[in-house]
Amino acid sequence: MPNHTTNYNLIKPTPAEFYDIEVHNENMDTIDTNLADVQEQLTTHLDNVANIPRARYKTAISKNLPSTTWTNVGWDVMGIDTENFVSQSNNTEIVINKSGEYLITTNVIITGTANKGYRNVMITKNGNYLAYQNNSTTDIGIPTIRTVCTVVEHLEVGDIIEIRAYQDSGIELSIGVESSFSITKIAGFS
Known part of the structure; x- marks a missing residue:
C-alpha cells in the first residue's frame, strides 16, 4: 500500500510496488494545481503592494x-x-x-x-x-x-x-x- 506526502497528499509508492504512470500523472496534476494557486496568491499580493497609494x-x-x-x-x-x-x-x-x-x-x-x-x-x-x-x-x-x-x-x-x-x-x-x-x-x- 503506498504512502502519501504530508502537505499535498501526493502518492508515494513503496519500493515493492511497480511503477505506475497513472500515479505519476496524478501527482503531477496535484503539483500543477497547487503551484497555480500559489502563483495566483502571489500575483494578487504583488498587485495589492503595487496599488498602495x-x-x-x-x-x-x-x-x-x-x-x-x-x-x-x-x-x-x-x-x-x-x-x-x-x-x-x-x-x-x-x-x-x-x-x-x-x-x-x-x-x-x-x-x-x-x-x-x-x-x-x-x-x-x-x-x-x-x-x-x-x-x-x-x-x-x-x-x-x-x-x-x-x-x-x-x-x-x-x-x-x-x-x-x-x-x-x-x-x-x-x-x-x-x-x-x-x-x-x-x-x-x-
Missing part, C-alpha cells in the same frame, strides 16, 4: 540655498501619483486630497564648496514642524551631504506638506538634482 517628487535642476535661511524646497518632477491623493498648489506645496495616515520621507542633497556647518531638513504640515533632521559637516569634511527625514502623520484633506532646507556654511549652497520627496498612504484606505 503613493506619490513621489524630485528636483530636476539645482536650487539656491542661502546661508542661515530656512528655504522651501521646490519640486520639478512628479514621478508617480497612483491615486491622485496629492496635488501641488505650487512647486513647494503638496496638498492632500484624501485623508489618512501617511509615511512622508524626504532625501535632500545639499551641495557646494563649503565643508563646514550644518545641513538641516524639516517636514512641515500647514507651516508647522512635523519632523527634523540635522547633519553637521564639521566633522565629516565633505561639501555634499544627503539629509534624510521621515515621519508618519495623520493628514486631512487640504493639509499642506512642505519640505524646508537650511545650511549655515556662510556661503550660498545648492539643493542638488535628484533630491526627492515621497508620501505613501499607509492607513485609512477608502
Whole structure:
C-alpha cells in the first residue's frame, strides 16, 4: 500500500510496488494545481503592494540655498501619483486630497564648496514642524551631504506638506538634482 506526502497528499509508492504512470500523472496534476494557486496568491499580493497609494517628487535642476535661511524646497518632477491623493498648489506645496495616515520621507542633497556647518531638513504640515533632521559637516569634511527625514502623520484633506532646507556654511549652497520627496498612504484606505 503506498504512502502519501504530508502537505499535498501526493502518492508515494513503496519500493515493492511497480511503477505506475497513472500515479505519476496524478501527482503531477496535484503539483500543477497547487503551484497555480500559489502563483495566483502571489500575483494578487504583488498587485495589492503595487496599488498602495503613493506619490513621489524630485528636483530636476539645482536650487539656491542661502546661508542661515530656512528655504522651501521646490519640486520639478512628479514621478508617480497612483491615486491622485496629492496635488501641488505650487512647486513647494503638496496638498492632500484624501485623508489618512501617511509615511512622508524626504532625501535632500545639499551641495557646494563649503565643508563646514550644518545641513538641516524639516517636514512641515500647514507651516508647522512635523519632523527634523540635522547633519553637521564639521566633522565629516565633505561639501555634499544627503539629509534624510521621515515621519508618519495623520493628514486631512487640504493639509499642506512642505519640505524646508537650511545650511549655515556662510556661503550660498545648492539643493542638488535628484533630491526627492515621497508620501505613501499607509492607513485609512477608502
